[in-house]
């Protein structure tokens with residue numbers, strides 16, 4: 001029985017949606033800091049090596065799997081080997097419960113700050129405003145201490161936008177949104193970069209801290225240097241949205257004739273290019289702020305929420321003219337980058353639910369977005385940032401890495417990478433070389449394994465972020481455990497028999 005599956009309306013639509021998923025908050029607030037900390041321009045070497053050895057091969061793997069099976073991750077995995085279905089569930093389940101719930105809350109912060117920037121409502125002490133007045137941060141992850149209503153309202157807004165987009169058919173929802181969001185994001189980002197470069201002290205900071213390459217930081221014969229390499233692989237993995245089943249889902253809507261290798265290369269290259277270009281804005285703006293306030297650059301730069309919600313507002317305060325506009329521009333960039341990633345996280349889970357329970361995408365989207373809104377509530381409490389920080393650490397260092405390793409084993413060894421390579425090469429487009437097999441079977445899983453061991457050693461010697469062990473077990477270990485459990489439960493629901501019949505294209 002032929003099943004009608006949604007399709008992208010155009011090649012560019014798919015590509016923009018995939019890039020929309022990849023380009024997210026991480027490109028803006030994670031990449032710059034990593035580069036700064038890890039040798040400036042020299043960081044590009046491990047970063048690009050990671051891109052070629054792990055990023056591109058895994059992107060090809062996820063695209064080809066989705067394209068071949070025309071299925072969500074759990075269904076695709078179940079068809080290759082029913083025992084692997086729980087892993088197929090784990091990826092979108094983690095994407096949803098482990099990332100999406102707090103990603104929505106962070107977009108909620110951005111929406112609030114977009115509003116605040118119009119009046120510079122964060123005042124002069126941006127640090128105490130963010131943690132104090134705005135988040136009213138409690139001192140322990142266990143002290144939820146009530147909901148921050150402005151945050152919850154904006155988070156609900158983010159879920160509503162996400163629902164509106166994902167509710168429609170892929171080609172009229174996600175694709176259309178991406179066709180608007182991505183060009184908009186590029187234009188806004190370029191304006192922001194251009195503006196930042198003109199600020200006093202920007203160019204010096206960029207030259208001194210971003211472009212200057214300190215090769216000693218990445219030397220492989222030092223423990224610190226090796227850590228940088230591992231961090232680069234981690235960043236590539238996260239920044240390309242790999243290991244969550246998102247790219248499998250998006251590729252399942254591709255038509256039969258598709259240039260898989262070419263699309264994978266384009267997605268990877270454009271995402272990393274975006275990070276590098278956004279870095280000029282970040283370094284320029286911080287350089288300006290440090291200069292204006294007479295503080296050293298290394299005291300001014302941070303990563304993550306601190307960069308967006310403390311350092312940037314401070315810099316915006318210092319601007320001689322058009323502060324409000326600059327602020328609105330920056331937070332709008334974050335919102336657009338964030339929403340386009342959020343819809344991909346939602347879609348991976350909802351597509352899986354649709355495949356298994358054979359319900360309409362409208363129904364699945366409505367259920368999942370309502371569930372999402374409820375699930376986001378803990379992140380809008382006064383302990384939100386603390387829970388988020390713990391969840392993020394455990395997801396990125398464990399769930400994602402384990403998912404990636406198992407994915408490589410499944411396709412590389414169980415299915416046999418040659419089978420998949422043949423599929424890619426029969427779909428048209430750029431030829432996939434046999435080195436891909438080596439990457440998928442050996443190099444990528446080996447590097448991921450090293451990262452996993454490194455993270456374990458680190459976490460067992462030192463409690464992450466100096467949180468109480470109980471909190472780490474509950475919010476970190478707990479998320480891993482609950483998502484595993486849920487995956488097992490979901491994989492025990494029987495498939496409709498016709499679903500399991502492979503519908504991959506004839507080879």
Ligand code: PHE
Pocket residue numbers: 021022023024025026027095099238239240241242244246341342344345
């Ligand atoms: N790739 C996104 C970023 O760089 C993060 C993300 C990961 C988004 C996984 C969706 C899924 O911010």
Ligand code: NA
Pocket residue numbers: 021022023024026027238239240241271
């Ligand atoms: Na990214």
